[in-house]
Amino acid sequence: MSNEDLLKLRIDPSAKSIHQVRHRKPYYRIAGIVLIVVVIGFLYLNGALTPAVHVEVASVTRTYPSQTLALLNASGYVVAQRKAAVASKITSRLVSLSVEEGSKVKKGEIIACLENEDAIALQNQAAANLNVARFNLRQEKAELQDATVSYRREKKLLAKGITTQAECDAALARYKKAIATVAGAKAGVKAGVAALQVANVSLEYTLIRAPFDAVVLTKNADIGDIVTPIGAAADAKAAVVSIADMSSLQVEADVSESNLELVKVGQSCEIQLDAFPGSRFRGEVHMIVPTADRSKATVMVKVRFIDEDSRILPEMSAKVAFLSRPLESEEQKPLTMINPDALIARNSKNFVFLIKGDRVVQTPVTTGIRIGDMIEVLDGINLDDKVAVKPLNKLKDGSKVKIVEK
Numbered sequence: 001m002s003n004e005d006l007l008k009l010r011i012d013p014s015a016k017s018i019h020q021v022r023h024r025k026p027y028y029r030i031a032g033i034v035l036i037v038v039v040i041g042f043l044y045l046n047g048a049l050t051p052a053v054h055v056e057v058a059s060v061t062r063t064y065p066s067q068t069l070a071l072l073n074a075s076g077y078v079v080a081q082r083k084a085a086v087a088s089k090i091t092s093r094l095v096s097l098s099v100e101e102g103s104k105v106k107k108g109e110i111i112a113c114l115e116n117e118d119a120i121a122l123q124n125q126a127a128a129n130l131n132v133a134r135f136n137l138r139q140e141k142a143e144l145q146d147a148t149v150s151y152r153r154e155k156k157l158l159a160k161g162i163t164t165q166a167e168c169d170a171a172l173a174r175y176k177k178a179i180a181t182v183a184g185a186k187a188g189v190k191a192g193v194a195a196l197q198v199a200n201v202s203l204e205y206t207l208i209r210a211p212f213d214a215v216v217l218t219k220n221a222d223i224g225d226i227v228t229p230i231g232a233a234a235d236a237k238a239a240v241v242s243i244a245d246m247s248s249l250q251v252e253a254d255v256s257e258s259n260l261e262l263v264k265v266g267q268s269c270e271i272q273l274d275a276f277p278g279s280r281f282r283g284e285v286h287m288i289v290p291t292a293d294r295s296k297a298t299v300m301v302k303v304r305f306i307d308e309d310s311r312i313l314p315e316m317s318a319k320v321a322f323l324s325r326p327l328e329s330e331e332q333k334p335l336t337m338i339n340p341d342a343l344i345a346r347n348s349k350n351f352v353f354l355i356k357g358d359r360v361v362q363t364p365v366t367t368g369i370r371i372g373d374m375i376e377v378l379d380g381i382n383l384d385d386k387v388a389v390k391p392l393n394k395l396k397d398g399s400k401v402k403i404v405e406k
Contacts, residue, residue: 052402053394057355058339060377060385064280065331066270068371070321072262074301076253078273078316080244081302082212085220087239088114090205091228094221099241101219105210112240114227116206123199130192137185144178151175214243217314244314249305250286251318254298263288268326269303274317280332282306283320337374342387343367353388353395354381355403360388362397 092114099111154171157163221227221237228238251271255263269283282305289300303320305312342352343365350367353360368376381387386403388395395401 052400054404055388055401056390056404057386058389060338060381062334063337064334069323071324072259072322074253074255074320076251078249079252080314081248083244085239085242088227094223094225094227099216103216107212109210110207112208114206119203119206123203126196126199130196133188133192137189140181140185144182147175147178214245216241216243218242251303253301253320255301257297260299268323270321272319335376338377340375341389344392355386360399360401
């Protein structure tokens with residue numbers, strides 16, 4: 001055997017003996033078992049190994065006390081009782097438009113202007129003719145005054161025999177002519193005033209004004225368009241703008257004939273608009289239209305808004321609740337409500353299991369009044385929160401849950 005082979009047979013001092021390895025194996029096993037137990041215990045305490053409880057849930061909702069006072073519910077639309085399609089009385093080209101959709105206008109305010117150079121020229125001409133007629137009247141009055149003085153003087157001279165009858169008659173004729181001329185001049189002034197009024201009216205026709213205080217709903221014409229009162233011509237526009245008086249907004253609701261006896265004029269109502277489901281508006285029955293729709297067996301009831309609100313717009317969908325009595329001030333505020341089946345009582349306190357992700361959190365709540373099959377919650381939870389309804393006996397704080405879809 002060579003020296004190289006002997007060197008290969010040398011024992012490595014870093015190598016562990018079989019006895020040492022076998023001696024340490026039980027310690028590794030014990031440590032592994034302990035680690036597994038700790039992990040399992042941790043997962044169990046956190047619910048990872050606990051199966052999820054299938055629960056039914058209910059949402060926290062908002063309820064108005066008026067719902068308990070509603071005798072009848074009906075649907076309809078918001079309609080402006082005073083509205084107009086503002087148009088021109090003449091056919092002309094639109095040269096200016098000072099409003100747009102949503103603009104507020106006052107009665108008599110100029111909305112638009114049509115071409116009016118010819119109308120202005122006629123107005124100036126009529127004004128000049130009136131001035132000429134007035135100057136002529138002044139001249140004729142002066143002539144009348146002179147003829148009157150001359151005639152009186154001739155009468156005195158004739159009485160004294162100083163003048164002749166012919167000269168007196170000539171002065172009388174001149175005096176009568178002057179009277180007639182002044183009357184004609186006065187008529188000319190009246191004709192001039194009338195002509196100026198016609199010119200003013202013609203000019204006013206070129207100015208489109210608001211007939212009442214309103215808000216512009218639509219703009220139907222633009223600068224350069226030909227507007228006409230008929231609108232039958234090609235590319236011609238009849239109405240320049242459409243406006244509505246927002247203070248005249250009412251809900252026109254259809255009420256079944258069989259329920260009409262539950263409605264009366266002046267009755268308190270609560271109005272809900274589809275555009276603002278979280279808001280309620282006070283209303284009052286304004287009119288029961290004295291005719292029925294035979295195709296629907298309904299009667300139209302008009303409900304006016306008690307309080308004006310800029311959010312209310314024409315043609316909005318609305319629902320009307322006809323109430324048995326007027327609402328008190330405290331009854332006009334919404335209440336936070338839940339299903340009473342979600343409540344659990346422990347130690348004289350009420351709790352709910354609030355859904356947070358895939359867990360439930362036991363949350364204390366303060367309850368209030370009961371309305372119908374719901375109960376008021378004063379604090380502890382918020383609108384649209386979800387709470388477990390059943391099975392509550394299988395739940396505890398932090399339980400893992402799975403929502404059952406109904």
